[in-house]
Amino acid sequence: MQLIDTQLSSTWFPAAKPDKDNNQFNLEVTAAQGSYLVTAKHGEIYDAISSWWCKPLGHCHPIITKSIREQLKLFEHHIPAKSWNSNIEKLSKRLVQIFTQMDKVIYASDGSSAVEIAMKLSYETRVLEQQAYRSKYIALNGAYHGETIFTLGVCGIKYYKTNYSGLLQDNYFIEDIPYVDGQNDPLWLDCNFDYNYWNNFFTHTAQNATALIIEPLVQGAAGMKIISRDFLIKIINLARNHNLHIIADEIMVGLGRLGYYSVSKELLNFEPDIVCFAKNLTAGAIPMSAVVINHSISQVFRKHQKAFLHSHTHSCNGLAAAAANSYLDYLDNSNILTQVKLAEIKLIEIMNDLKNSFAFIKQTRVIGTIAALELNLPIRMLEDIFNIGIEEQIYLRPIGNTLYIMPPIYNIKHDLELIQTKLHLVLQKISTLINKNCNYLPSKCRHVP
Ligand SMILES: Cc1ncc(COP(=O)(O)O)c(C=O)c1O
Numbered sequence: 001m002q003l004i005d006t007q008l009s010s011t012w013f014p015a016a017k018p019d020k021d022n023n024q025f026n027l028e029v030t031a032a033q034g035s036y037l038v039t040a041k042h043g044e045i046y047d048a049i050s051s052w053w054c055k056p057l058g059h060c061h062p063i064i065t066k067s068i069r070e071q072l073k074l075f076e077h078h079i080p081a082k083s084w085n086s087n088i089e090k091l092s093k094r095l096v097q098i099f100t101q102m103d104k105v106i107y108a109s110d111g112s113s114a115v116e117i118a119m120k121l122s123y124e125t126r127v128l129e130q131q132a133y134r135s136k137y138i139a140l141n142g143a144y145h146g147e148t149i150f151t152l153g154v155c156g157i158k159y160y161k162t163n164y165s166g167l168l169q170d171n172y173f174i175e176d177i178p179y180v181d182g183q184n185d186p187l188w189l190d191c192n193f194d195y196n197y198w199n200n201f202f203t204h205t206a207q208n209a210t211a212l213i214i215e216p217l218v219q220g221a222a223g224m225k226i227i228s229r230d231f232l233i234k235i236i237n238l239a240r241n242h243n244l245h246i247i248a249d250e251i252m253v254g255l256g257r258l259g260y261y262s263v264s265k266e267l268l269n270f271e272p273d274i275v276c277f278a279k280n281l282t283a284g285a286i287p288m289s290a291v292v293i294n295h296s297i298s299q300v301f302r303k304h305q306k307a308f309l310h311s312h313t314h315s316c317n318g319l320a321a322a323a324a325n326s327y328l329d330y331l332d333n334s335n336i337l338t339q340v341k342l343a344e345i346k347l348i349e350i351m352n353d354l355k356n357s358f359a360f361i362k363q364t365r366v367i368g369t370i371a372a373l374e375l376n377l378p379i380r381m382l383e384d385i386f387n388i389g390i391e392e393q394i395y396l397r398p399i400g401n402t403l404y405i406m407p408p409i410y411n412i413k414h415d416l417e418l419i420q421t422k423l424h425l426v427l428q429k430i431s432t433l434i435n436k437n438c439n440y441l442p443s444k445c446r447h448v449p
Pocket of ligand 1: 110111112113115144145146147215220221249250251252278279
């Protein structure tokens with residue numbers, strides 16, 4: 001298999017060295033349709049991780065492309081200050097109405113910016129209320145909230161932070177998190193919570209902190225780790241009792257991935273102070289993120305007659321708003337959320353079946369349409385999974401020793417069989433490699449999330 005592109009690119013790709021990866025395996029995508037990337041040399045590749053988790057309707061879904069085309073006839077974007085349009089107002093109302101206590105939405109273009117906005121909003125209410133000393137945040141080990149400097153300050157994964165440590169805020173981190181295999185794991189409902197320990201933790205940290213920031217239930221970049229629901233609810237309750245805001249980063253899990261509009265509201269049964277959505281918001285078609293704000297936050301700004309300053313040029317973008325409204329229409333009018341819940345049951349079966357077939361699979365975990373296999377393989381072999389995946393026409397990009405899938409959900413019932421077959425073929429080849437003492441391909445890609 002010829003995997004090497006000879007031409008050097010001028011693009012510095014994400015999570016890549018400036019040049020080296022250009023001599024490695026980069027796919028030239030010439031089109032993308034439905035659940036597939038169409039590539040110049042390798043044909044149609046099943047997009048098993050939804051292009052970094054943002055394509056719930058696959059690529060170029062007709063309802064999304066139609067809405068963008070219609071919007072283009074009117075305008076693509078206009079200044080968001082002292083002006084508005086009906087699309088953005090409609091979208092804000094819909095996002096607010098997912099909850100009962102929310103009353104405002106601020107828009108940005110990416111997930112990291114949404115988290116930055118949430119963090120700024122929380123802190124500024126403290127400043128307005130004469131508590132500027134509450135400048136820290138409490139986050140979880142294994143957390144990922146983006147890669148800007150402020151969001152790296154609440155990142156619980158060393159890999160992303162090491163070289164910036166001199167620039168990062170010194171925040172508090174919750175360690176020893178009980179993780180589960182899925183919703184059937186006994187720890188899901190009862191994690192044997194040490195109330196005194198955690199109460200003590202918050203007593204010592206909350207006075208200097210403004211907010212607890214969480215990824216509701218799944219830590220994606222940490223390797224699709226699923227947090228015990230019981231643990232997260234109890235931590236949230238304690239944080240609330242200590243007068244901390246709760247920022248829920250639903251950038252990966254919200255708007256469909258787990259079968260809910262909001263995981264905080266529907267699966268954890270609480271309303272955060274601030275919720276961040278991105279990725280799925282526009283079905284991954286146009287970059288847009290949304291920060292949905294509880295009236296408890298907005299009312300502090302009202303009380304002090306204070307403007308919030310995050311003056312992003314492309315806030316409220318017209319094309320993105322059109323795409324987001326049509327994605328929410330799809331969620332409202334299809335049975336896709338039910339399909340996700342049904343797919344979860346089937347994915348558990350598929351993952352268990354794979355575990356029974358391959359001795360190098362240590363553990364499986366599944367929630368919604370996120371499924372992961374924990375592999376016990378030498379690092380070099382893990383790096384070859386991408387290449388073997390491409391041979392089998394499936395895009396897989398392990399995070400460390402976690403091989404995961406997060407496929408488009410619009411066609412999930414149909415795609416499950418294909419996913420099972422392709423995963424089996426890839427793992428079978430890995431098994432063959434093990435038997436041949438790993439003398440297969442040289443490592444061609446670094447795998448970072
Ligand atoms: C939970 C979570 N928060 C924040 C982000 C950052 O989003 P973006 O890549 O759009 O900046 C991501 C991206 O993967 C994410 O999964």
